[in-house]
């Protein structure tokens with residue numbers, strides 16, 4: 001999984017092994033959020049619903065088997081994506097590498113998981129800049 005430069009320091013030296021253990025041994029190669037299989041091309045509807053070819057059923061964004069209501073324009077909405085699992089930190093603390101804090105997530109689940117945290121960080125950064133700007137009459141005031 002890609003590790004952002006500023007985070008690299010916090011990852012344990014055996015991160016690749018740890019990440020592989022979580023993704024392929026514990027999660028058996030399937031996203032722990034929605035069940036999508038690593039490395040495979042899956043059809044999905046863009047809202048989390050995806051076609052589980054192994055069982056011939058649709059699943060929702062949490063991996064539950066669903067039946068599509070008739071009238072859904074499947075061909076008009078279906079897209080294909082290759083699933084790539086990454087190990088994510090549930091609490092966003094990259095120094096907390098206990099099994100309970102790690103999750104094998106596909107791109108979609110990872111993005112959804114990270115979204116509030118990114119928003120929080122962005123806001124904090126802006127706030128800090130603005131506070132400094134107020135203090136020093138800088139460009140963000």
Ligand SMILES: [Zn+2]
Pocket residue numbers: 031032033034035036105106107108109110
């Ligand atoms: Zn997923």
Ligand SMILES: [Zn+2]
Pocket residue numbers: 088089110114
């Ligand atoms: Zn993340």
